[in-house]
Amino acid sequence: MLGFKRKLKLIAITDKKLKPDIIKSVEDALRGGATSVQLRLKESPTKEMVDLGLRIRRLTRDYDALYFVDDRLDVALATDADGVQLGPDDMPIAKARELAPNLIIGGSVYSLKEALMAEREGAHFLGAGSVFPTPSKSGVRVIGIDGLKEIVESVRIPVVAIGGINKDNVVDVLHTGVVGIAVISAIMGAEDVYKATLELRRIVDEVLKDE
Amino acid sequence: MLGFKRKLKLIAITDKKLKPDIIKSVEDALRGGATSVQLRLKESPTKEMVDLGLRIRRLTRDYDALYFVDDRLDVALATDADGVQLGPDDMPIAKARELAPNLIIGGSVYSLKEALMAEREGAHFLGAGSVFPTPSKSGVRVIGIDGLKEIVESVRIPVVAIGGINKDNVVDVLHTGVVGIAVISAIMGAEDVYKATLELRRIVDEVLKDE
Numbered sequence: 001m002l003g004f005k006r007k008l009k010l011i012a013i014t015d016k017k018l019k020p021d022i023i024k025s026v027e028d029a030l031r032g033g034a035t036s037v038q039l040r041l042k043e044s045p046t047k048e049m050v051d052l053g054l055r056i057r058r059l060t061r062d063y064d065a066l067y068f069v070d071d072r073l074d075v076a077l078a079t080d081a082d083g084v085q086l087g088p089d090d091m092p093i094a095k096a097r098e099l100a101p102n103l104i105i106g107g108s109v110y111s112l113k114e115a116l117m118a119e120r121e122g123a124h125f126l127g128a129g130s131v132f133p134t135p136s137k138s139g140v141r142v143i144g145i146d147g148l149k150e151i152v153e154s155v156r157i158p159v160v161a162i163g164g165i166n167k168d169n170v171v172d173v174l175h176t177g178v179v180g181i182a183v184i185s186a187i188m189g190a191e192d193v194y195k196a197t198l199e200l201r202r203i204v205d206e207v208l209k210d211e
Numbered sequence: 212m213l214g215f216k217r218k219l220k221l222i223a224i225t226d227k228k229l230k231p232d233i234i235k236s237v238e239d240a241l242r243g244g245a246t247s248v249q250l251r252l253k254e255s256p257t258k259e260m261v262d263l264g265l266r267i268r269r270l271t272r273d274y275d276a277l278y279f280v281d282d283r284l285d286v287a288l289a290t291d292a293d294g295v296q297l298g299p300d301d302m303p304i305a306k307a308r309e310l311a312p313n314l315i316i317g318g319s320v321y322s323l324k325e326a327l328m329a330e331r332e333g334a335h336f337l338g339a340g341s342v343f344p345t346p347s348k349s350g351v352r353v354i355g356i357d358g359l360k361e362i363v364e365s366v367r368i369p370v371v372a373i374g375g376i377n378k379d380n381v382v383d384v385l386h387t388g389v390v391g392i393a394v395i396s397a398i399m400g401a402e403d404v405y406k407a408t409l410e411l412r413r414i415v416d417e418v419l420k421d422e
Contacts, residue, residue, distance in 0.1 A: 043254060045300035046282055071257055074285035078306050089256035095289050 004082070004104050005158045007066045008125060009208065010201050011036040011182035014056075016044070018188040023055050025193050030063040032197025038085055038182065040070035053079030066104070073100060085127060088114060093121035106160070110141045115151040115159075123157060127182055130163025131173055135185055145172055152177040167199055174207040215293070215315050216369045218277045219336060220419065221412050222247040222393035225267075227255070229399040234266050236404050241274040243408025249296055249393065251281035264290030277315070284311060296338060299325060304332035317371070321352045326362040326370075334368060338393055341374025342384055346396055356383055363388040378410055385418040 012029035014037070019025035026037050037060055041049050053069060057079050060067040068083045069076040073096050076084040083104030086093050093105055107118030108127045115126055128151045130140045140163065143151070152159045161173045162182040173181060181204065190196030223240035225248070230236035237248050248271055252260050264280060268290050271278040279294045280287040284307050287295040294315030297304050304316055318329030319338045326337055339362045341351045351374065354362070363370045369390040376384055377397040384392060392415065401407030 046302050047300045050302055050306070072285060073289075074283060074302060074310075077310050078284075078302055089258045091257050091261055091285060091289055095261070099285075099288050 004066060005125070005179055007035045008158060008160050009035045009180040009204050010197070011038055011068070011127075011160060011180065012187050012197060013038040013040050013070070013182055013184045014052075015184050015188040016041060018185070019193065022052055023059070025188055026056050027059055028193035029187055029197045030059055030065055032187075032194040033201030034063075034065060034187070034197050035180070035201075036060075036066040036068060036082075038068040038070055039075070039081075040085075040184075042071075046072075046075065049075045050078050053081065057081065068104070068106060073103075076100070076103060083124070086123075093118055093123050097122045108162075109151065110143065112147070112150055112154055115155055119155045119157055125158040125160060125179070126151065126155060127160045127162045128152075128178075129161060131161050132164030132169060134164035135189070145176060148173070148178065149176040167196075167203060170200065170203050171207055174204065180204065180208075215277060216336070216390050218246045219369060219371050220246045220391040220415050221408070222249055222279070222338075222371060222391065223398050223408060224249040224251050224281070224393055224395045225263075226395050226399040227252060229396070230404065233263055234270070236399055237267050238270055239404035240398055240408045241270055241276055243398075243405040244412030245274075245276060245398070245408050246391070246412075247271075247277040247279060247293075249279040249281055250286070250292075251296075251395075253282075257283075257286065260286045261289050264292065268292065279315070279317060284314075287311070287314060294335070297334075304329055304334050308333045319373075320362070321354065323358070323361055323365060326366055330366045330368055336369040336371060336390070337362065337366065338371045338373045339363075339389075340372060342372050343375025343380060345375035346400070356387060359384070359389065360387040378407075378414060381411065381414055382418055385415065391415065391419075 012034035014022045066082040069081045070085045071090045085106040087108030104124050107123030109115040130142050158179040160180045160182050161178045165181050166186040187196050223245035225233045277293040280292045281296045282301045296317040298319030315335045318334030320326040320329050341353050371391045371393050372384045372389045373393040376392050398407050
């Protein structure tokens with residue numbers, strides 16, 4: 001689990017609606033420089049999740065990237081993921097740590113209160129948002145750059161920003177002290193996933209080298 | 212895991228649509244004589260599954276019944292279930308056994324071929340069906356009494372019958388050599404879950420005492 005922080009720079013999250021060929025989109029994102037991939041797949045049969053997860057596991061190994069699973073600890077364990085991302089509606093973080101002590105646990109938080117709670121429960125890092133309004137998730141709370149900064153300054157664990165981040169606003173986001181960004185639309189919504197990832201990665205590297 | 216077979220006599224499966232108050236329906240079924248409860252909850256947040264599962268775990272302990280989770284190994288592990296029920300669209304049985312060697316694994320099978328495969332993969336028992344057409348699952352294959360009998364005679368592990376079983380057809384089902392039945396509608400579709408379970412349990416006990 002050591003040294004995972006630097007792999008949180010650019011997390012590409014799958015989106016079956018935007019890119020039905022999940023494996024192709026993941027490989028394009030990895031070629032473009034995604035440092036982690038998160039398999040996020042709601043309402044699919046478990047077997048489909050496991051099959052896709054095993055292929056993403058192989059691809060992420062090839063590209064020396066981390067592989068996370070959203071919500072599903074069973075899929076994470078069955079596919080030898082590096083970690084699992086757990087939000088307020090998912091399995092409690094403390095329970096997940098107990099069941100899977102070797103997994104990196106990312107806490108998905110949407111407020112300072114949730115951030116502090118996730119840290120206390122044992123999250124290894126946080127995915128905090130939604131920084132901006134986002135087409136990928138409707139009805140989520142928008143915390144803005146200020147809300148993000150407050151979370152970054154209030155916890156000791158690494159924070160990754162999520163929610164509506166794209167090449168036009170990413171510089172402001174990175175200046176809050178986050179270790180990286182997680183994106184869906186900015187990558188999976190692009191016509192060319194590879195190019196979109198490449199461009200985001202270039203900006204992230206440029207800004208974070210001075211941080 | 213020893214001696215679980217006799218607890219498979221009457222498995223009550225939850226149904227949120229038929230009985231939105233899942234905990235009440237489970238307690239009614241247990242009072243009526245269900246020997247196992249299976250938490251089956253599609254498309255609910257994991258946290259809700261875990262919360263309900265923990266309550267069902269306590270109730271089943273009180274009534275000396277077994278507690279299974281449909282599909283979700285993570286929920287089974289997080290709520291200290293006795294077992295998990297896995298079908299062709301769920302996690303592969305062999306993988307589940309590897310991840311959770313202490314859980315009873317029930318394989319859901321819809322043909323002789325699937326039954327033999329689930330046994331080979333390491334299932335501890337089978338849930339075989341659908342014996343009759345059922346309102347709980349549309350589009351499933353109906354194997355009939357003959358198909359059920361063929362499965363029972365072809366495997367060495369205990370078989371539980373599932374699918375459209377009710378008090379009017381349960382005697383024929385029990386004569387195939389199954390160790391028990393799993394029901395949704397016959398119990399959860401009844402106005403009085405307690406009474407419906409009581410009546411089914413009475414018939415099951417009556418028939419199986421001679422087997």
